[in-house]
Amino acid sequence: MPSNAPSASKKRKRDDPLHESLSFELDTSSSTGTTGPLLVSFPALRAPKDTPFKCYGRKKTKKDYQKDKDDGGKYEHTLVVGEAPAVEFISNEEESRRAADSGCSYLLAVRDPRTSKVKILPSPKTPYILTRTVKALKSIAPADAPSTLAYREARTALGETFGTKKAKAAIRAQERNRIDAGSMEGVMQHVVDGIDGNVEGLLTKEEGKDLADSARLVPPFSATATDPGDVYALNDIIPDAEMKALNITGIEQKPNHNDRVAMLPWKYCNWVNNHLRRMGQEDKSKARKHKIKMLLYVSTMFLFRRVMSHPKGLDKATICDKMINVPPVVVDGLVSRFTESTRGSSVHMLTSAMSTKLLAYFLALCLRVDDFVSNPKTLADDLSLSVANVQAAFRSLGCQLKTLGDRERASRGLSDNLVDTKFAVLTAPVQFPKVRTRKKRA
Template sequence: MPSIAATSSKKRKRDDPTHENLSFELDSSSSTGTGPLLVSFPSLQAPKDTPFKRYGRRKARKDNQKDTDDDGGKYERTLVVGEAPAVEFISNEEESRRAADSGCSYLLAVHDPRTSKIKILPSQKTPYILTRTVKALKSIPPADAPSSLAYREARTALGETFGTKKAKAAIRAQERNRVDVNAMKGVMQHVVDGIDEKAEGLLTKDEAKDLADSARLVPPFSATATDPGDIYSLNDIIPDAEMKALNITLIEQNLKHNDHVGMLPWKHCKWVNNHIKRLGQEEDKSKARKRKLKMLLYVSTMFLFRRVIGHPKGLDKDSIYEKMNNVPTIVVDGLLSRFTEMTRGSSVHILTSAMSTKFMAYLLALCLRVDDFVSNPKNLADDLSLSIANIQAAYRGLGCKLKTLTERERANRGLSDTLADTKFAVLTAPVQFPKVRTAKKKS
């Protein structure tokens, strides 16, 4: 076992005498120069004998400002360039600025073993990030970026070679659905010519409107009429032959005594009864009064016809004649021809949904004429056992507008003030039908 003295001697030998007097010193000899520069090489180290140069612009001097920058030089920080036999190095300003903004700072220190001092040299605080360029590749022009077609073909080839069954099936389906633009160039003009040829038979906007109007289940109308009485002609609602066949003699004779109810085809219509009662209180015996009586008689006949023909399975003509025995045959035949349909090989007359809509339009158009083109939908809704909404929709289909009447308009028509909030169906000229609403697509 060694002695204590020997141990102490060995310990003193391990101690480096240069560390005992180690000191730091700031080298100010190059305070007016640029000083050493810090650089970072990306994945390639430059040879030791590679010369580097720093290029910069001289700063514009301002009052009370020193002629040196933060690094001790007179130039702005710009570029560091180095050139080796095979590679060129140049600093990337953007990457260097990003490194400077990272928050890290660096100092250069050099240890001098002779004097046991570490010198802190002046330098910039952040490094230059260098990029490299191979000289042999500078003469080769850069390759163009692959086109979308080339990229798609390469991707398809890769998928067909290494893809799963599902991926290969998706690639084949995509190829089947793809349109070959180059193949379409030769037939494109032919397709365009075919479209133009077929488009010649399409309807114009006005022609389409006329076609839609002609398909409306309303009486024949005049779209250019400036008077409501000329929109729906009475002859188109009640043919002349049927109008002449209506006999109002007994009704006229009993108007004053109000005994006309039992002489009507359908005596339960309050709207008809009230109108005939008002006519009985007038002394006017002109042709206009007789024409209005015939219209009221025809309205009563239509109410009876609706009641008879409303059988769910329909009726044959003989049964209809029997139930409408007090109505002229020509009138019954006219109603059957205009408002009923028969199935092939059958003699049964049926009031279909479309015919019911048409029948309601003719009935309300006749009632509008009796009411001087201003009707109260509620009165007819009660007689027809329908909701007011249905009657209002039928009036809109005729081109009527639903609105309340002013005080003067009510006074001119002899209406009570209790009807101030009632919406009347008013037919105005020129007629304007409601626009067809199209359903919005659900998102």
Template sequence: MPSSKRKRDDPSNESLSFELGPSPSTGSIGPILVSFPALQAPKDTPFKCYGRKKAKKEKDDDGEKYDRTLVVGEAPAVEFISNEEESKRAADAGCRYLLAVRDPRTSKIKILPTAKTPFILTRTVKALKSVAPDDAPSGLAYREARTALGETFGTKKAKAAIRAQERNRVDVGAMQGVMQHVVEGIDEKAEGLLSKEEAKDLADSARLVPPFSATATDPADIYPLNDIIPDPEFKALNIAPIEENLKDNGMLPWKYCQWVNNHLRRMGQEEEKSKGRKRKIKILLYIATMFLFRRTINHPKGLEKDTVYEKMNNVPPIIVDGLLSRFTETTRGSSLHKFTSAMTTKFMAYLLALCLRVDDFASNPKILAEDLSMSVTNINAAYRSLGCKLKTLPERERASRGLSDSLSDTKFAVLVAPVQFPTARKGKRT
């Protein structure tokens, strides 16, 4: 039966309708959405929106003149202000927000477009604004705090590592009193150290090469001849038999030195005697003597001087004595002359320096490698120790030296002035 009491109107029986609200007019603020991370503002907190006026060229497509960039609210204890960077990050998420407002009298829900971006607010406590922020902890304070935590809560292994680190740490405060004495001691000891130029001169003087001139601008002046062949030995060389053989086109006596034979044979084929011909023949004779000396003295146990004289009976004794004194070593209490590795390096430097002079300071390493029964790599290394550069000769230079075109790809050892010695490599080869 129907009740006699008056009932309220049932809202479920009312029909709802939606209506799209108008866009904010030019210059108006319109509804704004804000977010309060980790803190909720009181309901009675007043908020204001501030904007800067855009220039004409900055107007949006819809003709908007104002750029709403700042939302500010103030409560009795806290201030709120929008964070532009965080708000832009939220806008870049791609979400667009709308507000729906229901009117209970008309049962209409009005959809209101909001601002383009939600505003993310940050807070500032008023009571803390006058307090200066603490400085970042120093490295020492951080290290002390970390050590205290490790000693309190660390494992046995961590505590042992902390104690080892403390033992190895230098007490700077204790060093302040003696620092000046340490610096003075270093300066006093450093006075005896060599400078860069002095160290270079000392290293050059220890090189197993003939005496050289580092400032010479002509390759002929880098290694003077009288420093390689002493004058008494040079005068003792007898070239009359060689000149006779060259005159009669006879056989040359050095079967183990084709490099010398090729040069002598080429000199015998020349119609006119060139200037300095006898001097060059003497140098070639001395080179052949050095070849013979190398074959004679290259004995693992060494040789007596009389044995060397016997095997080199056709060589003047003054030359044999000079070769023995410069390129062999004797141990204490022994008369055996040994051809050690250091003496071998020195001997090769003197020999190749003479070969460069005969070849007009551009030698072919391959021919000498065959005569010396050595690899081309070792011969090239010996040439580099003299300051030579390995390179191919251009066509014009080959023609001036009388070399065939078949040697266009052959690398010659060329002595360049002023001389530059190779530097020691640092680190491992990659």
């Protein structure tokens, strides 16, 4: 029959101390000057349980005081050292400081199961990060770093053994391009002697300057002349034969200015016309006739430049036909000095270099008429060129661009409206512009 007695539990009941009341107690042993327990960390390893550890204090330096000031005293300047039979442990100060800066704080609590008391133990706010040193490896000297040559040889051997076909081809190409410094020792002196021998054939600085000056597309000049009139001689600009062939009798006989302009080869140059108007009011003299001949030659150069602007060039007969009222000897001289023609061809062309040369001779003659002070703006309008191009041509002749003072303008009869105008002034001894060299960018 069923029993009315309560059935006994088959499981064994254990006293669970967690159900008992707990009490907390703060350990005051730190007030007696003793050091409480320390919290350490063993990254990627575990120390034997029987490893003894000791804590040592370290004297603070000025740098430590500054660090304490910066981090608010979160880190304690102590060392934790432990020694096992095969391994030594020591706290890493830098790693421990990084842990202190991580923002975490730790407290240690120990529960006594007999009294159900939890004791809060004093400990550092952050753990000590320990590093290990294997005792057996301390006596082995560290190996030296491999040299560049040894590293390259090992890398080449590895690439030739396990590299791809493309990598092996690159290694072989690199070996072919490598220069053996040892093999060059016997030929270095031969190379140096060859350099010294070849240097003897190079130009000096003065010889190089003379060669560069001779290649300038300007009239023949004197670098030692002390007077602007002697820099470019007139017979180098206008040969004596051409100067004698110029006939100014018709221009001198015309009393009216428009009639004199009508006698010019090119009638549309304001610079020539204005000079001719001023000369018509002067007394007849040898210097005046000389200047009229120069104006007539300037007008002839204007016409020649206009005729030779044909893109395909012209033959000699056509040029003579278009150069109306110009002596043949003048036409021949202009064609021979300022045109180029291909071998076996009778067509003459005004190339870019010859155009630059013609402009230089033209401006040099204008400077002589202007007493070596010319206005680039007036000539640029007559030549249908920009003022910058004409100014650059004047600089190539050795002129300086500058404004004139009131007294100098008055002596030359120039208007006060030209106070801000830059004139091309030829000085002696002549100084040509230096070639600018650009610096390499880093």
